[in-house]
Amino acid sequence: MNCSWRWRDGVRTKNSMRQPSWSISTMREREKRILRRWEEIEIHKKLAQKTPHGLKYVVHEAPVPIYDITDEIIAARIMRDVYLRYKSMTGFNVICSPEWNVFDHRVEREVLGESGETIRERDGKINIRRFRKACRERAFELIEETTARFKRLGIISDWDVRPSVESKFASRIAEAIGRLYDEGHLSDEVKSLHWCVACQEPVDPKRSSLGTRKSISAYMRLPLLKGLEGFGRRVYLIAFSGEMWIFLGSSAVAARNGRYVAMLCEDGVYVDSISSPWLGELQPKAIKEVTPDELREVTCDHPITGKEMPVVFTDSEEEREEYGFFVISPAHRPRDYFIALEHCLEITSIVDDEGKLNELSGDLCEARFDSVEELIRDELKGRGYLIAEKRRNVPVLLCPCCGEQTIFKPSVQWFFDSYPISLRRLWGVPMFVIYCSRCEGAVLSEEIGRHIRDSLNRRGVDSWFRLDPGEILPEEISCWRCSCREFHKAEGTVTPIFAFAVNQAHMLSKRKDRVNVIDLIIEPSHTIERWLPMLKKLMELLYDDALISPIILPINPPKPERSIPDEFKSGDVGRLSFFIGPSEAREIVESLYGLFWNILEVTKEADEEFDFTGVDPEARSLLIALDILAGEVMSMYESLRIREAIGRLSHFTFDRLGPYLEAAQKEGNSAPLLREISVDLLKLWAPITPFTAEEIWLKINPEDEEGSIFMEMMPLGWMG
Template sequence: MDYSLTLNLPKTKFPMKANLVQKELELIEFWEQNRIYEKMMNRRADNGSFILHDGPPYANGHIHIGHAFNKILKDIIIRSKNMTGFQASYIPGWDCHGLPIEHEVDKKLGPKKQQLSTYEIRKLCREYAKKFVDIQKKEFQRLGVFGDWDHPYLTMDPEYESAIVREFGRLAASGGVYRGLKPVYWCSFCQTALAEAEVEYADHTSPSIWVKFPVRSGFREKFPDLANQASKCSVLIWTTTPWTLPANLAIAVNPDYEYAACQVDDEVWLMAKDLVERTMNVAKISEYQILKTFAGGALLGIISQHPFYERESPIVPAAYVTLDQGTGCVHIAPGHGQEDYEVGQRHGFSPYAPVNQEGKFTSEVQYFAGLPIFKANPEIIRLMREQGTLVFEETVVHSYPHCWRCKNPVIFRATEQWFISMEKNDLRAKALEQIRQVRWIPRWGENRISSMVSDRPDWCISRQRSWGVPIVVFFCSSCQYPIMDREVIEHVADLVAKEGIDIWFQREPKELLPDGFTCPRCQSAEFTKDMNILDVWFESGVSFAAVLEKRPSLRFPADLYLEGSDQHRGWFQSSLLTSVGTRGLPPYRSVLTHGFVVDGEGKKMSKSAGNVIAPQEVIEKLGADILRLWVCSEDYKDDIRICDDLLRRLSDAYRRIRNTCRYLLSNLEDFDPQTDRVPFDQMEEMDRWILHRFQELIARVRKAYEDYEFHILFHGLHNFCTVDLSSFYLDASKDRMYTRGKSSLGRRSGQTAMYEIILGMVKLMAPVLCFTAEEIWKYLPGAKDLPESVHLASLPDPKAEYLDSDLAERWETLLQVRAEVAKVLEAARAAKVIGHSLDAQVSLILTDPKLYDFLKKYKELLPTIFITSSTTLEQTESAPSDAEGYTRSGLFDQLFIKVTHAEGEKCARCWKYSPLVGKAAEYPDLCATCVSVLKSMPDQPSNELQPAVEQGESSR
């Protein structure tokens, strides 16, 4: 007789092979056709709303792995919040203006650009941005990201553009916006000012020079004892930007440091005392003498001479001068540095910057007019060498600011720009106070953004480009008075909302101003427009006003902003400053920061290094759920590594989770949760134990979702599948699941536990493995009574009635004993005493009465726990002799274990050995238990479905 037909072998239509690449596309279509996201939004939300505001990615190019990580992380949060009683909508956004897009259009146009109007260039930029919005939208959807994709926010939409204009108007009306001549980051290749957030630091090779500024006057009066050396006395400075020397107007020293007059040959050099030795070593000067030391304050008022111009350079105080490098004497060019500018303001120096927008010296610069500044460096050095003011030169590789777009080095250049004042209306102080009211994840984010806000200069918000939202300011043609009235700006904003921002470039001022408007100062009716555009960080920064305050499903402030750590100086900060400046509050309650995605060795990804991993390629090869599992498995607080080897390991982990779920399903093929469930108090103890363990997992996973600790969630789920289920419970349950009667209490008890686990587990994994969870959902017993999508279900809550600490403690001991027995079983297998563990009889001798009494209560269950045919239990006062062949447990000192081949014959149905095999004449090759089961069977079970094949199942 074929006894396999009498077994309850696992069966399921749920496929073993995931085929995620194809299956995910089918599930995306299912979500779209059945409007699952919309239904999720329309569910009752007992906990109210949760608002995660999307930071807009740039509409330029395909998404990269960093985009994928960020969007998946957000999606996990959105899905988990919706499954825990919140209404958590997701409105995706795109940053559509700015230099990167205009730069790409410029490259495509080439020389043709000169023939086009600003409006025509803007039209091409708009088309370019729209193209990549559509491309990125599809790529984000392919990741499984839920959201209102039909109604995203775009910074180039008229409604959004009008909000930008209004927020500028609010800040201007408060007096927080001003126009000034100040040094700002300037890219001479893109020919525009840049914000700090648009500057990246990279290695750059610069000349490093030490230069003499001959003393012209004041030295004799200050140091009469050195009067004889005054004629050959110089102040020694050090710089890595020789091109700024034509703009030098002063030298700064720190009044509190000690300085020295050093004799070198017949000259005297003035510098900080603590830097003398280092300077002489660098300049390879071994013969020198310190003539005198004095406080830096003694140098104030001395007038030096420019090293190659007939121009004075006075010595002034500056507390920022340090002894970290150089000479302690800093050359001051107020038009080419923020600190230099501030020194200049205190002492009445103009921000002189004789460099044009192309990065070339202007005609007023003697010797170097028309030269690009970096190409002028060697010429300036040559001139100083000829004039005897160059002491020493070398090159240095150092971190230097570069343009984020064109990757070329930038400069500080004083130009007329628009700024938001950090001091007016106490914006800096208010922002710092509000930072303390926000929850920062990780906590170090608070210190990071606080230090940035504390130290930052006024915000330069003007750009000299075409593609963006203009600064809505008019100038009176007669008296040049700037028109920044709130009513005028609101009037323009209304026009923009109706017709788009391009009207600023197409219409005359009188067509944009209210009817009959005249200059409030001189009553002129003639005006010009400011043609600068706003910093794109201002545009995205006011998304709280354009999106949070406008969309019905959103609100201000948001519960969470979530971006990479570079956004402390970018979107997090621009949003904070604009919101505090106009609302007095931050736009967010919490800010979560993740690290950068790097390769397997922790190195930055780049095409040149050949270590780029594109999300599109991973999806085409492995599926989006593997990427989602990667996001969940990594602790995002640090940089996140990804490589082929890591993805392979995650694919293995995914298969273990999937196969565990499949095996659970395969044991539930004949289970109806409406009729076959066993009450908890009637379930077998092993089933009650696994449900206790599962409740602990539920609590741990829910807390991980709540705390955004997704790596804890991943490890918890994976360990439960591999350790609690696969390595023990499912293996130990096979005998009763396969060999007992189909409707027996023991089998139905196991099925009840397995159903509870698979139902809860698929919900727990749904926010992460959104595709796989949806696929499993359709195969659950009683699926017709469940919501049509797992994403319309709720995360399970731990059931208090399933939690039993005493039970857990007992089973912890049982599993410890099992682990000790397993070691001896393995040794017996290696010695060929047994083949499979079912060949074994385990004999236990205990000299510990307490442990003996405990195990005696489980005597009938021990073979199931050990997965052996039989177990004997004996208590003795003394340990067995060595000759008896027992092994002392390493964990339980009074436990002794022996494995022998089980007695009796092997049952042809359950494969256990028993002395009772063959006692029933009609079933000569079966044990008594199997005979009893077969006699109770009404007829032979059908075998319609394909049996599930799982790792380790062949032993059955």
């Protein structure tokens, strides 16, 4: 057999190699056989109980999306699976169960779109029971599809665990909400944040990417209401606005520290920075400097809304125009928001959660925020306030879930400490809060949380939507602020990340074995940053407990240089493709199977035991190289350097063992050695290529009906 390999990006690839018949269809059949076997022997249970009374690695998983499973998510699960298979082969018990983001907002949107008629009453209102039932069924369908994809890649988990959507799951959240509110860790506030109109939820800027939005920016003249009376009646500030729709919500005019002048022109007096280009454009008849103290007394009239806007000074370094005044909209620009806090300005939103302008926008009420730019420009131009305009692309955050543009706006949010936890949705765990109908204050406590919990346990989670508050609360409850006894329920749901963190904290608090357990978290870095701190905080507050020294392995899953075809997203080829590319992955799997098939042919008649003392120098060198390889590869698995492990294994397998196998076929006297080396090498390949390793193992051990290579131990070494 001729082994001729060359390096490409650190990984061996094949020029030519003789092998048994191989095709995509035969590979699929082999994978299906192995998957059936793993299900029959319940491999996940065997790995969880591999070593009686031994240490357990318990994996804690952030909720997995059920829509748009990205290559990053798949690669992260493969990396974790490699690590867990490796750990099981070093003697640890491994326990892993999936967590699903059942309450993905796209489930709600899909059901509302496709099942519109079946989930509504005759009057057009949504039947909550039918709606949530349809969402639940659709979510389970998506979970089945995603589970099948992960199974085809050989990812081991307890896939029979049902997603947590039952009443007990929701009742734990109800109880937690009451207790956290009582202890001062839950509050409802109006905060300005980045908001996705499509998903109806706040967006974390750290997880978002930047996009652009086409907008109209403009210079305009703003008539003065107060200040600078000595210049006469027709006095204007020249101010800049970066976006027309945001200008509609302006509440002040900002100026940087510097020199400002009043310019006497034919149609009035214009005030602007001394470095402004309008100083030359307007050709003033006279110029007089204006002091900052004089400008601080100035207020302007908003030319459309009529709002009185004060002038404030700021040292903001935001990339605006380099000179002059600019209008600020604290409700809709992050930097303006902080300027408003500094100067105690009013923060008023002109857009609702659906992206529509509200009643403060006058005639434009109900219009989409991104559809009114030209209308506002025309209005300013028609009234004579527009000086100049230009079209430009303005940066905007994109929602990490749907990719749509976000807006910055104030929103009434419930917060767990600094984490926003409420959403404007119907599908999800309800926000179990009851309000007083008179003073609109929250009527909430640990006791009320327990009453809601008991009600949900008796009647089911959907009962929250159909029951009146009086049927849930104790009879003697009244508002502690105003003594009112009429109540209404909060609308919306809690964020999935909060719901699952509460449930995980509860499950961890009930764990009995705390001595032989190692908590393990292997997730992408950005997932750990937004999920783990909340889980730890809930453990401490709700259960006076904490995760027991968790091992946290942040991973940065590889991004394939090119898209991976669907036919390669299964089996060992699929696993390798995320690290070295699909064509190289196919070559390695094909050659690996061929090499071990050849070794089986050479060693099938060998009955004698391997005698280490009688090996020749070449064989001894091979065994030493295998020992070194085992140490290096296990170190790479431990630190999740998967690509490096593939490179080292490929180098030894095809550059060292391949030529030795070819010589052995000619001489016919190395069968026992080849058998021993192949078994150890197969174990080293097993975590990354489990299908091939399992099939070859079963051919070596056909009598082991309940066995698996993953019930074996990693090589201990020959030269020790």
